Amino acid sequence: MSALLEIEDLAVSFGRTGAVRGTSLTVERGETLCVVGESGCGKSVTALAVMNLLARGARRTARSMRFQGEDLLGLSDAGMARLRGNDMAMIFQEPMTSLNPAYTVGSQMTEVLRRHKGTPQRVAVDRAADLLARVGITAPGLRLGQFPHQLSGGLRQRVMIAMALMCEPKLLIADEPTTALDVTVQAQILRLLAQLQRDLGLGMLLITHDLGIVARVAHKVAVMYAGKVVENAATAELFASPRHPYTQGLLRCVPVPGKIKRDEPLGSIPGTVPRVGPDFEGCAFRERCSFADPTCTQEIPRHRAGGTHDFLCRLPA
Amino acid sequence: MLQFIVRRLIVALLVAATVMTLAFILTRLSGDLAVSIAGPNATQEDIELVRKAYGLDRPLTTQFFEWVGRAVTGDLGESYFFKARVSSLIAERMPITITLGLTGLVIALLVSLPLGILAAVRENTTLDRVVQMVALLGQAMPSFWLGLILMITLGLQLGWLPISGTGSWQHYVMPGIVLAFSAIPALTRLTRAGMIQAMGSDYIRTARAKGLSRASILLKHALRNAAIPVVAIAAVQLGFMLGGSIVIEQVFALHGVGFLAWESIGKNDFPVVQAVVLVLAVIYVALTMLADLMNAVLDPRLR
Numbered sequence: 001m002s003a004l005l006e007i008e009d010l011a012v013s014f015g016r017t018g019a020v021r022g023t024s025l026t027v028e029r030g031e032t033l034c035v036v037g038e039s040g041c042g043k044s045v046t047a048l049a050v051m052n053l054l055a056r057g058a059r060r061t062a063r064s065m066r067f068q069g070e071d072l073l074g075l076s077d078a079g080m081a082r083l084r085g086n087d088m089a090m091i092f093q094e095p096m097t098s099l100n101p102a103y104t105v106g107s108q109m110t111e112v113l114r115r116h117k118g119t120p121q122r123v124a125v126d127r128a129a130d131l132l133a134r135v136g137i138t139a140p141g142l143r144l145g146q147f148p149h150q151l152s153g154g155l156r157q158r159v160m161i162a163m164a165l166m167c168e169p170k171l172l173i174a175d176e177p178t179t180a181l182d183v184t185v186q187a188q189i190l191r192l193l194a195q196l197q198r199d200l201g202l203g204m205l206l207i208t209h210d211l212g213i214v215a216r217v218a219h220k221v222a223v224m225y226a227g228k229v230v231e232n233a234a235t236a237e238l239f240a241s242p243r244h245p246y247t248q249g250l251l252r253c254v255p256v257p258g259k260i261k262r263d264e265p266l267g268s269i270p271g272t273v274p275r276v277g278p279d280f281e282g283c284a285f286r287e288r289c290s291f292a293d294p295t296c297t298q299e300i301p302r303h304r305a306g307g308t309h310d311f312l313c314r315l316p317a
Numbered sequence: 318m319l320q321f322i323v324r325r326l327i328v329a330l331l332v333a334a335t336v337m338t339l340a341f342i343l344t345r346l347s348g349d350l351a352v353s354i355a356g357p358n359a360t361q362e363d364i365e366l367v368r369k370a371y372g373l374d375r376p377l378t379t380q381f382f383e384w385v386g387r388a389v390t391g392d393l394g395e396s397y398f399f400k401a402r403v404s405s406l407i408a409e410r411m412p413i414t415i416t417l418g419l420t421g422l423v424i425a426l427l428v429s430l431p432l433g434i435l436a437a438v439r440e441n442t443t444l445d446r447v448v449q450m451v452a453l454l455g456q457a458m459p460s461f462w463l464g465l466i467l468m469i470t471l472g473l474q475l476g477w478l479p480i481s482g483t484g485s486w487q488h489y490v491m492p493g494i495v496l497a498f499s500a501i502p503a504l505t506r507l508t509r510a511g512m513i514q515a516m517g518s519d520y521i522r523t524a525r526a527k528g529l530s531r532a533s534i535l536l537k538h539a540l541r542n543a544a545i546p547v548v549a550i551a552a553v554q555l556g557f558m559l560g561g562s563i564v565i566e567q568v569f570a571l572h573g574v575g576f577l578a579w580e581s582i583g584k585n586d587f588p589v590v591q592a593v594v595l596v597l598a599v600i601y602v603a604l605t606m607l608a609d610l611m612n613a614v615l616d617p618r619l620r
Contacts, residue, residue, distance in 0.1 A: 053525055099520055099523065100520040100538050100541075101542065102538075111529065115528065
């Protein structure tokens with residue numbers, strides 16, 4: 001059976017900037033893949049490219065993009081719209097602004113189901129109420145009649161999640177779903193996502209910059225840097241033996257209680273993600289890498305480090 | 318909400334007081350009522366007699382406060398030329414002006430909403446620029462001139478529409494178009510700007526992520542939010558149209574309030590002119606209040 005989502009060599013450019021430069025990802029059914037990286041590394045663009053929701057002016061190419069075996073590249077806009085919200089759903093980083101202020105929660109939730117399944121309004125309202133209860137919202141009947149501005153950020157994100165689940169999607173793409181929320185609410189939403197993923201057998205593509213989230217929910221991880229996946233590994237493997245200097249740097253930036261000493265400075269990676277053109281050669285991390293040498297400007301081989309672990313660096317395993 | 322309404326009512330009263338003062342002063346500055354009542358062949362004594370008979374020899378402040386005092390109780394006085402109560406004169410002609418104003422507003426909305434949406438969807442294309450250009454032309458075009466052009470083409474050459482009078486609904490189409498032209502530019506630009514802003518918003522991205530149809534995204538999710546400022550301005554524009562119909566009622570011989578005002582200005586019929594200005598000002602203020610209330614209805618955050 002084919003994978004749930006399989007992307008090969010995805011590239012997205014905005015004019016002279018290569019936001020994504022040859023990214024390959026696979027999400028299996030019922031599996032959570034986390035894409036991690038700093039701001040500007042192309043992880044959100046990757047997610048939007050899968051949904052074909054890129055802003056006008058973006059150029060998307062790929063060797064192949066398949067969802068449940070279906071070729072996404074060849075799909076018309078209407079064909080893609082039939083999949084979105086239906087078999088693949090997405091939630092976003094900005095719960096405060098992602099719901100339409102002019103319509104009630106109920107109206108926004110039920111319209112997805114009516115659109116894709118032709119469900120009668122009364123049945124759709126029942127399902128919306130069930131899902132609101134399922135994502136931990138008390139008094140769902142009351143919430144259905146409320147407008148987004150009457151809800152807190154955490155509640156709105158729960159509504160977004162419930163709305164994404166209306167049509168029983170196979171794949172949920174979550175783009176930094178907890179970044180804009182309070183820490184306590186973050187934990188609740190994460191726990192909820194992990195639980196839903198398990199219970200519903202969802203495939204999940206979770207975009208985050210937070211390694212703490214990765215450790216808690218991911219089955220496997222893709223580390224992105226300047227538009228390329230620089231390391232792929234199962235979660236435990238990645239945390240135990242990161243191979244790419246960038247991944248190692250990222251992990252050093254995370255304080256682990258008990259492991260770091262009180263006055264020891266926390267690790268950091270100097271500089272920021274560079275903006276690179278679509279045809280940039282060599283390793284984009286070389287400017288910030290302490291292992292860099294002149295060969296880093298040439299094409300970089302992808303090394304294997306065990307079954308599902310690979311990384312993109314001139315330094316061999 | 319109550320506080321809001323009270324505050325608006327106070328503003329409305331202030332506006333009415335200002336308008337009454339200005340209308341009074343401007344009519345006195347514009348001519349001598351006694352001279353026009355007495356007629357062209359009157360002697361100086363006749364004029365003085367008329368002045369006394371109508372109480373126009375009293376101090377202006379006395380006349381002003383007498384008028385204000387009556388107007389507050391709803392008594393707008395009597396016309397010197399029509400030999401009728403000013404209030405019944407206005408009431409008789411108001412339906413024509415309101416019909417004209419509403420026709421103009423409906424035509425303006427029918428044109429500017431689709432144009433604005435189209436321009437927004439095709440932002441920065443040739444089509445968008447053409448629409449904006451047309452809107453600009455509309456704003457620059459004097460209404461009496463457009464009225465005459467329409468009369469010649471649609472009325473005389475093509476014979477599609479009657480060119481003057483108020484006999485049927487067709488009589489309102491041409492003046493409605495002319496009136497609409499003044500409102501179309503602002504409404505089109507506002508629709509365009511609102512749609513562009515809405516289409517770039519996160520909730521439209523959500524709507525697209527839900528796989529909704531293009532029509533639903535544009536007309537349900539984006540337009541609903543873009544329409545909020547448009548509705549407010551449309552109400553204000555209706556106020557402009559009711560006041561601005563003076564020229565057009567003249568051109569198309571529609572005997573509405575505007576026509577009445579025009580006739581009365583020519584004859585220095587002060588009570589009528591003052592009353593028309595006052596009534597239109599009050600309607601205008603009421604419409605702006607209505608616009609705010611409609612905003613509150615359309616935007617749940619303001620409720």
